[in-house]
Amino acid sequence: MSYSSSREVILPPQWSEAVITIASSFPPPPITLICGPKNSGKSTFSRFLLNSLLQRYKRVGYLDTDVGQPEFTAPGCLSLHVIDDCLSDFTNPCIKAPEKCFFFGDTSSKRDPNAYLDCTFSLYDCFLKEFYQLKRNGSRKSMSPLIINTPGWVKGTGFDVLVKMLRYIFPTHVVQLRISAESKNLPTGIFWLDQHEHKEPINLFEIHSAQRDFLDRSVLVPKDARVMQEHRLFEYFKQCFPSSYNIETNKELACALASLPPYEVAISRIKVKHLHYEVPKSEIFHSLNATIVGLAASSLEPRMNGSCTPWCFGLGIVRGVDVRRDLLYVITPVPCQSLEKIDLLLLGYIEIPIGFLQAGGLVSPYMSTNVMHKLSAKDL
C-alpha cells in the first residue's frame, strides 16, 4: 500500500489485512466502528483506513465521537466530516471544517451520557440521510463509507455508552484494538449483542495495538490528554489568522489573539447557556468572560430527539464583556457569513489554555500569582 505520507510507515500485517478487507468490502460501502482502550491506536488506525478508503471512494465520512481528542475539530466537539483528500500528516492533528457539529462542552461523555448519545445518533442519522442514500433519479451511486472513531473510555458508563452506540449504529465492520494489559481491554466477540440477536454477519477484527514496531515513537508515548487538548485548541484558533502569519508558538498566538480586532455582538441579541451547569443569571458574565464557547444558532436544531443542542458552527473565545455598552467581544475563526445565524453561546468545561492568556506584557486578569492552588481537582 502506498500513502502520500512523508514518513516511512511500517504497518503491522494484522493492521493492513484488516484495512484491505474493510476497504474492499462492497456493496454497500463499509460503515466501520473502531473501538478500544486509550492509547491503543484507534485514531492512527482510522487515519490509515481513511486514506485507503479514499483510494476507492471520492468521499469518506468520518464520525468523530472522541470528544476529548477529536481528529479534525477542537476538543468538546462531536462532528461529522466528509473527507475527500488524503491525510498527509499522521502525527499532527489537522483542523477541518465539519459537515455537522455539536458542541458537547466537555472532554468526556461522563457528565451527560444521554446528551452525548443523542448528539452521536443525530450525526449518524444525518450521515445516513445525506451520504448513504442511493440517488433515486440517476443510476450514479453516491454512497460513501463511514469511519466512526470512539473514545477510549471502555469501562463502566463508558462501556454502556459504547454498547448503546454500537447497537444504534449497527456497523458493518467493527475493529477492536487490544492492548497487552488484558484487564483494560473490551470483551472479545460481539459483546454488544445478545446471542439470539445475531441477524446478519458482522465483520469483527480484533487486532493488537501496534506498540513499538510501528510509526515513530512519539505517537505511542502515553499522551498527556491536557497537552493534546491545548494543542488542538491552538491549531483551531490559529485559523483566525491567515497562514502567512506564521504562528508557531503559544506566545505568538497569544499575542496575535490579543491584538486581533474581535467580533462585536450585542449582548441583548445573544443567548448564553451553560451545557452542564446552571449559572445564576446575575453572574452569567462572570462565568462568560475569557472562556471558550460553542457558537450555535438556536433556530437550527436537529429535528431528532429532544435533548440535542442546536448545531454548532465552531468555537469562539469571549475575550471581553462590556455590559455598559451591551457588547460582547468574540474571537472566532468561523467565517462572517455563518456568524450571522449565530445567536446562542454555549458554555462548557473546555478550559481556555493558559498559553492564550499570557502574551508578553499582556497578561489576562484571570492569570494570577500567589495562588494556593495545590489541591486542584486534577490531583485527585
Next chain:
Amino acid sequence: MAGATGVRSAASGLRRRPANAADAAAVRSRGASWLTGDAVARGRWAARGRAAASEGARGAAEELAAPPARVRAAGGQLAARVRAAGEMWRVTGAGYVAGDASGAEGGAGEATGRTGYRERHGGGGRLVAPPSVRRHLGMAGVRRAPCASITLAEPVTSKSYTRPLRSSSFSSYIAATILTRVRVFDFSASMEILGSEGELSSGYKLVPWSSWDQWHFVRESLFSSSPDSVAKALQRISAWRSRGCLPVPIDVTAAIVEIQQKDPFFREGISSDALNSEELLAMLYSMAIMRLVNCFVEPAHKKTGRSISELADVVGIPRMLVDIRHESSHRNLPSLRLVRMASTKALDWLKSNYWEPQRSVIPDVRKEVRLRLHEMSFYLKNKHAERSSSSQGKPKRCKRSGVLMRCNKLSSQLVGKLQASNSDVSDKRLSKITKRITRLYSSYPSEVVAVLLEYFHLQVPDFSKGTNMECSDDLNVDDSGPHLETVFGLKTIITKLSSKTPGLILSLLKTLLEMIEAKESTQSEKDGCCFLSSKHQSEIADTNRLCSLVHWLLMRLKSLKDSGRIGIIGKSLETSTDKHASPNVSLTKLLHKVLSQSIVDDNHLSSSVLLLAQMIGNTSLTLKLKKLPLMATQHQDFEDESPFESSLKKLPLMATQHQDFEDESPFESSEKMLLREEACVKQAKEKLELFKSQLRNRNATNSTKSNASDRMWSVAKSWTPCPIGMVPCSFSSTAVLPVVDEVDDTLDPEDIETDTGNFVNGRVSPKRVSGEAAVDSGSGSKRQRMTREEQELDFAEISSPMKDRLLINGIWTKVSEEELLDIESNIRIFVN
C-alpha cells in the same frame, strides 16, 4: 560590615513584635512535621512558610522604613543566610524535592528579591536538619547527603529546632529557617529568581476570579452572618465553578456553607429553602465532609500509600472528619448532630488552612507601591534639599510621627552621608526605584494608579474595596502620606515615572476622568438642595483639583506625544503587543471623553479641551471649540445678565451677531436689545426648521442603509491589543477590566428629563446611565459617520455633553423646552 548591623536591627525589629515571632514559630513547628514529600504537605507548607517569611522580611524592612540602604543590607544578610540554608536543604532533600515547586517560587522571591543581594554568604557553623524533618526524610526513603560544605553565619544546632521557639532572640533565625524551606521548593525549578522579580513573583495560575478584590468579596461574604451576603458569595462561587478552575478548598467550603444555609439549625427564622429531612441533611453533610477529607488527603495517599488517618493527622484535619468519612462510606450514616458539629469544625479547618493563609500571601501591591513611592519622594526630597542647601544652608524637614520619626532620624543621617559622599548614589537609587515602580505598574496598573491618586489626597471610590486588605495589617505605611503632600512632589514623581512608562499618564487620565464622572453623578443625584453646604463646597473644590490634575496630565501627555513616547491611534498602524511598545492614544476619543464630563464649565477642563484640540492639530476645530459655550471662562462677564440672554450670547452664532451689534452702537437701549434678540430667536428657529428637515432626510437615507447592513456580528472598528478578559480603554491603548456586573436599569429621574430634550438621534435610549454611555450609544447608532475623517468631531457627540450640561448646570433650568431646542439647534448648525 553594614550587613551585620543590619541583621541585628532586623532581629530587634522582630523582637518588638513578639506576636509575629510566635506566629512564625508555630508555623515552623507545624511546617516541619509536614515535610512528607507529598504534594499536599508541600503546597501548604510553602504557602505558610512564605507568609511568615514575608512577614519577617517585611518586619525587618519596615521597622527601618526610610533608609533603604540599611534595609537592603539587613535583607541581604537574611537572604544570604536563606540561600545558604537553602543550598543545604537542596543537598539533603535532593531525592524528593524535585516535584511541583511552583507554589514556592513566589516565596523565595518575595523574601529575598527586594534585597537584590545575590552573593552567597559564608560564615561559621552548620545547619542540621530538625529531627522531625529527618524522620520524614527517612520515611520518604531519601538518603541524607553530607552538608558540611554549606555554612551559615550563625551556628545553630539541631537542639534549637526541637525546643519551642518562644525566645525572641531566635526570631530572625526563624525567619531565615522558614525561608530555607521555601527555598527548598524553589530549587527544583532550577531558576534563578532571587532578586529578579522581587516580592511579586511570576508563576501564573489560571483562576476563576479576575481580581483579588473579587476573592476578598467572596471570602468576606461567605463567612458573614447575613444570609443575603452568603447567598451572593455562593452565587459568585457558582459562576466560578462553571469556569472549571475553581480551587478545591473554595469548592468544599461553598458546599458546606450551602448545606448549612439549608439546615434550619443554622438558619434563624423560617426560610423557604430549608431542608427538613434529617436524613437528607446528614447525607449532604457527610458527602461534603467526605469530599473535604478525600480532596486533601487522597493525592498524598495514592503517592505514599500511607493511611488516610495518618496523612490527615499530618495536615491537621480533625480526626472527627476522618471518622465521618469512614463511617459514611463503609458503615452507617452518622447522626445529623455529629455531622453538623463536624461541619463547623470543617469550616474552621478550611479557614485556617486555606482562606487565611491565602489571604496572607496575596500580594499587597498597594503597600509595596506606597513603600516605593515613599522612598522615591525621600530621594527626591534629598535632591531638592541638596540643591536648596547650597543656597539656604540646611534642608527643611516636616514633622512626622511614629515610625516616620525614627526613619526621619535615620534619613537625616543618610542625608548627611549622601551629601558628604556622592549624590550619584541617590540618583542611582532613584532610578532603581523608578524601575521597580515601573515594573509594578506593568503588572498591576490599577493599583499603582490608585496609590498615586491616593497621594493626591483623594478617595478613589472604585478602589476603596481594596483597602480592606490592609485593615489587619499592623505594618501599615499609610502614614507615609505627608511625604508626598505637596502636589509638586507628586507631579515630580509622575513626571519621572511617566518618562519610563508613558502609559501611566493614560491610565491616570482614565481613572481621573472616571472619578470626576462619578463625583458629578453623585452630586447631581443630590439635586440642588444642599447647594451651599460646606460638604458640597468641599466636593466642588475636590473636583476642581481633580480637573486641574487632568489639565496637568494632558500637558504631560502633550510633551510625551511630542517626544514620540505616546503614539496616536490611527497614525501608527503597528499592533504590537510588545511590552515596550509605546502606548497609543486616540486624541479625538479622549476629547469626547473630556467633553462628556458634565462639569465642563470648570476652568481646567475647558483649557484641557482646548489643549487637546490643539494637540489634534485641527485649527478649525480649535476655533469652534473656543466659541463653544463650554468655554465658560470667556463668558464670565455675562453673569449679571438674565440666564436666557447670556445663553444666547454664548451661542456662537449669536455671539458673532452680538459682536456686530456692539460694534455699531455700544450703548443701545434695552428695548432695542430685546428686539434684536427676538430677531435672533426667530432666525434661530428658522435655522432649526431647516436643520430638522435636513436631519430627517439624512435619517431616512440612513435607516434604509442600516436596515440592509444591520448585522448582528461585526468586527470591532478600532481595537488595541489587550489581554483576553480585558477590553481596551475608550480612548487609549491601555487595557481595562470590563464591568461584568449587570448595570442597574432603574432610571434616574434626571435622565428621563434629559431624554425628552434628546431629539437628535430620534431614538431615546432607556439605558442612559452616564455621560459615557450616552456618548457611546450615540456613536453606536451612527456608525456610518464614524468613517468620516478621524479628526472631524461629529456633532451628536458634542451635543450629548452639551445637553447634559444645560440641565445639570442650574442656570438653564428656567429655559423652556422650545428655547432649549433652539439653542441646541444653533449649536449643531454651527458645529456642522
